[in-house]
Amino acid sequence: MDPGPLIRLTIADCGAKVLQSAVQLDVFTALAAGPKDAAELAGAAGLHPRLAADFLDALAGLGLLIREDGRYRNSPLSDAYLVQGRDTYLGGFVDLTNETLYGTWGRLTEALRTGEPQHLDPDKGGFVGDRHADPEKMKRFLKGLDAFSDRMGAELAEAVDWSGYRSFVDLGGARGNLAAVLVDRHPHLDATCYDLPRTGPIFDEHISRLGRTGRVRFVGGDFFTDPIPQADVIVLGHILHGFDADQSRRLLRRVYQAVRPGGSVLIYDRMIDDARSNADRLLSSLHMRLVSRDGGEYRVADCRAWVAAAGFTDGGDRPLLGTHTLVIGSRPGGAQ
The missing domain is CATH 3.40.50.150 (Vaccinia Virus protein VP39)
Incomplete structure (x- = not known):
């Protein structure tokens, strides 16, 4: 029997914390005007380079960002609900x-x-x-x-x-x-x-x-x-x-x-x-x-x-x- 579902449930709070940190750092608002590469987005959100790549790619893996040709943009879900200033903001x-x-x-x-x-x-x-x-x-x-x-x-x-x-x-x-x-x-x-x-x-x-x-x-x-x-x-x-x-x-x-x-x-x-x-x-x-x-x-x-x-x-x-x-x-x- 594959223990994968049990392992994913055990670490489910890790994905939640990635989302919560991204909201606190305003990652999604930083992308509201358009895509950015990793360095640009890290600078806009104040991310330390040691963790930035894994953090941004984890957001992409969770379906919150989309990575194409080395540049990141908001997923439709993030764009709808996680950009500050919009009436639908759930941050x-x-x-x-x-x-x-x-x-x-x-x-x-x-x-x-x-x-x-x-x-x-x-x-x-x-x-x-x-x-x-x-x-x-x-x-x-x-x-x-x-x-x-x-x-x-x-x-x-x-x-x-x-x-x-x-x-x-x-x-x-x-x-x-x-x-x-x-x-x-x-x-x-x-x-x-x-x-x-x-x-x-x-x-x-x-x-x-x-x-x-x-x-x-x-x-x-x-x-x-x-x-x-x-x-x-x-x-x-x-x-x-x-x-x-x-x-x-x-x-x-x-x-x-x-x-x-x-x-x-x-x-x-x-x-x-x-x-x-x-x-x-x-x-x-x-x-x-x-x-x-x-x-x-x-x-x-x-x-x-x-x-x-x-x-x-x-x-x-x-x-x-x-x-x-x-x-x-x-x-x-x-x-x-």
Whole structure:
């Protein structure tokens, strides 16, 4: 039996680190204007000649660069998502994973033995998601998710018929990026971003930079204890995976009261397939369990059962972005 698959899995983090270093060194932006030879690219990215050739050829081997006649250019994938300044830039997310994943996953064995979450900085309580105490680090975290939320917002804008709705609330909407995309695609919508009060200044700064001040409003509060603003649609993206089943059911009961009759709840996460066979989804769930006491991804069937138990009519599920699942529930009554 060939042990190759096992060896490749064992060193999979090496390829990830090559990508992350290339983003940090801005290799792909350096090639945005056109191809460069090895010396030119090494100079532009500040690469030491001892490692440059292997590093650049490894990027080519990974499909991130294309090498032709001794010159390098971006692959279509890198050109689309790894050139700074473009709306589709995902480098912030690459930086985010580089900063957050290795510290926690390096303590996976300890977590498996103790069941305890492994924070990034255990001496200071660590942080989960955008709950970081440092506003600048919160900004870095949220910036890392912006390109993702741009894509999710664009897909959500097409996956749902918004013509019968007049308002929506993005629950846990952070600095309003997804809400801004939705109102761009559907200008008739009244948009609210609901998040913890300390997120307000970051929201104001970001929405102003996007030129959407007045188009998306911010309401601060805790959605377990404070009133949730009423709307035709409430969106819960990457929310329920932070809580256990009892907390999720409790939150969805509160959401039901906030959705107007005839309205809907939209839930998306990297939900686990009902057969629990998708390794990427299960790794995402394991990550949530590593960094939080109650979090973890959940099966699609579980989410649909929670939605129905809250009082919604089950509207089924569908894939989003190829990596996520959208579950829809409708509140009976009223007219859309």
